[in-house]
Amino acid sequence: MSSPNESHEPTEPLARGARLLGGDEFSFAAAIGGPRGFVESILPGLVFVVAYITVGGFKVPVIASVGIVVVMVVARLVQRTPVTQAMSGVFGVALGAVWAWRAGDAGEYFLPGLWINAVYLVGVLITMAVGWPIVGVAVGLFRGIGTSWRKDREIRRRMQWATLVLAATFGLRLLVQVPLYLAGNVTALGTAKLAMGIPLFALSLWVMWLLVGSVGRPQAPLDQPQPK
Template identity: 40%
Template sequence: PEQLVVAVVASIGAAAIFTVARLIQRQPPSAALGGLIAVGVAGALVLFTGRAEDNFIPGFITNVAYGSAFLISALVGWSLIGLAVGFLMDDGIAWRADKRKRRAFFWLAIMWAALFFLRLGVQLPMWFADVDVQTLGTVKLVMGIPLFAPLVAVTWLVVRATYPRKSS
C-alpha cells in the first residue's frame, strides 16, 4: 500500500510538472489539464482499489469511447475525421457532397476505430489474465505512440491529398 501511494504521488507530480510546462508553452489548457485529470483519476482508482493494475481501467474506457465514436461516425456517414477536417479546412460539411472525400474520411475513421479497438483487444484480455503490471505497461507503451504517430501521418497525407493546395 505504501508503495502504491508513492507511485501515485510520483505519477501525479510528474503529470503536474508536464501540465505546467505545457501551459508555459501556451498550449491549449484543455489538453494539458485533460492529461492531468486522467492521471489523477487513474491514481485515485488505484488508491481506492489497492491494485496497481487498475491504473489501466481509464485507458480501457477511453479506447471503447473513442473507438465507438469513430466507428459509429463512419457508419452513419458523418466521419469525425471529415467533421474535423471540414472545420479546419473551412469546408464545413461540404465534404459530404464529394464522394471521394466521404470515402477517404470513412476509411480514416475506420482506421482510427481499429486502432482503439486493437489496443483494447490486446490489453483488456491481458488485464483479465492478471498479467503483471510491468508487462501490461510495456504493451500499452508499445501500442501508444508507435501506433498513433504513423496513423496521424497517414491521416495527414490523405487529408493533404484530398485538399490540394490552391495555387496563388
C-alpha cells in the same frame, strides 16, 4: 497546426490530430506535441511502471506518477512557460490514481484509460455508420471546406477509410491491453500503454493524412503553359 504551447487534456491529442489533418503538411513533431511535450506525456506512465517494477504494490507507483506531474507543473511555473504543456494526461493520471488507490491494486490504474478508448471507439464507429465520418468533419472544419466533401463519392470513401484507421487505433489498444489487464500483468500493460499511446497515435495520424491530405487543396494544372 499544433503549437508547442497547447493544452494536452485527454481530448487534446484528438484536437491536435484534427488540426494536423486540416493542414497542408504533416509533422511528426507536431503530432507528438514537440520533444518536451512528448516527454511530459509519457513520463507519468513511465515512472509508474518503473516504480512498480522496482518497489511493487500500488502506493509508491501511484504517488510517484502523481508526483512527477506536480514536478513538471512546478518546472513550467519556475520557467514561466505555459503550464498547460505539463498537463499532458493529468486527467488520466488523476483518475487512474484514484481508481488504483480505492481498489488497492496497481492494475486498476489503467482501467479508466481502457474505458476511455472504448468510448472513443464506439463514438468513431457511430460517425461512420451514420455517414458522417469524424475525420471528414474535422477536415471540412479545419480546411474550410465545410461539408462539400460529402458531394464526392470518392472523397467520402477516403474519409471513411481514414476514420476506420482512427477506429482501428482505439480497437488495437483494447485488443492488446484488455487481456493484459485481465491477466493482471501490470508491467506488460504499462509498457503496452506507453508504446500504444502517442507513438501509435502519431503513426495513425500520418496514415490518415496520406488518405485525406489532398482533399480541399487547389490542384495544379497537369499541363503547364510553356514559356515562349
